[in-house]
Amino acid sequence: MNGNELAQPQKTGLLARMQRALGPAGVFFRGFLEEPRMVGSIIPSSRVTINAMLEPVEWSRCKLFVEYGPGVGTFCQPVLDRLPRDGELLVIDTNPLFIDYLKRTIRDSRFHAVLGSAADVEDIVRSIGHEKADYILSGLPFSTLPDGVGPAIVKATHRVLREGGAFLTYQFAGVARDLTARVFPRVETGYVWRNIPPCVLAWGWKDIDPAE
Numbered sequence: 001m002n003g004n005e006l007a008q009p010q011k012t013g014l015l016a017r018m019q020r021a022l023g024p025a026g027v028f029f030r031g032f033l034e035e036p037r038m039v040g041s042i043i044p045s046s047r048v049t050i051n052a053m054l055e056p057v058e059w060s061r062c063k064l065f066v067e068y069g070p071g072v073g074t075f076c077q078p079v080l081d082r083l084p085r086d087g088e089l090l091v092i093d094t095n096p097l098f099i100d101y102l103k104r105t106i107r108d109s110r111f112h113a114v115l116g117s118a119a120d121v122e123d124i125v126r127s128i129g130h131e132k133a134d135y136i137l138s139g140l141p142f143s144t145l146p147d148g149v150g151p152a153i154v155k156a157t158h159r160v161l162r163e164g165g166a167f168l169t170y171q172f173a174g175v176a177r178d179l180t181a182r183v184f185p186r187v188e189t190g191y192v193w194r195n196i197p198p199c200v201l202a203w204g205w206k207d208i209d210p211a212e
């Protein structure tokens with residue numbers, strides 16, 4: 001049985017009963033139990049992390065916001081609440097349990113949930129009719145991704161962002177921040193204590209090239 005089938009409402013068994021009783025937290029915990037290295041956390045991000053991470057975004061200029069690793073959608077509604085009417089939110093996750101859950105629970109015509117890897121962001125962005133993304137947010141567990149996947153994701157992210165856009169990361173370790181700094185010349189950083197566990201924030205800016 002795959003993750004999509006597991007996500008169906010008629011599931012039985014202890015895990016399924018726990019998932020139903022706990023709502024999104026139960027789905028998230030189940031995702032962690034099935035894929036601990038890919039999920040990398042047992043509880044979703046805090047409200048303080050969400051607000052701090054999204055604070056520098058210039059929403060009036062945002063036509064496409066991309067999120068890697070949305071899990072059960074902790075950031076999705078806060079992003080949709082801030083996004084203009086003609087903006088779109090594209091989320092990409094490798095876990096069918098989470099993608100299926102998001103498709104069933106988020107009803108917004110601006111929302112696209114795609115099962116796939118962040119490494120393929122350029123093709124996935126094109127598949128929904130865009131060439132560039134304005135902002136890309138990542139909740140990926142960069143420390144536990146398979147070898148070479150993290151650097152490849154950061155390079156593809158830089159290519160697909162428009163000039164003036166940014167790559168936003170939050171992670172318990174500083175790996176995402178350090179990988180971002182290898183590719184993005186300007187990186188701003190922050191730290192949130194009110195998260196379990198506390199996390200490192202980084203914003204890598206793809207500045208407009210003054211020579212052009």
Ligand SMILES: C[S@@+](CC[C@H](N)C(=O)[O-])C[C@H]1O[C@@H](n2cnc3c(N)ncnc32)[C@H](O)[C@@H]1O
Nearest residue numbers: 038044045069070071074093094095117118139
């Ligand atoms: C720590 S969870 C993030 C949860 C959520 N964003 C939050 O803030 O609560 C990491 C997520 O990354 C996803 N993931 C892992 N590798 C991925 C990849 N290569 N591409 C897209 N998603 C991936 C996992 O399935 C999981 O949903």
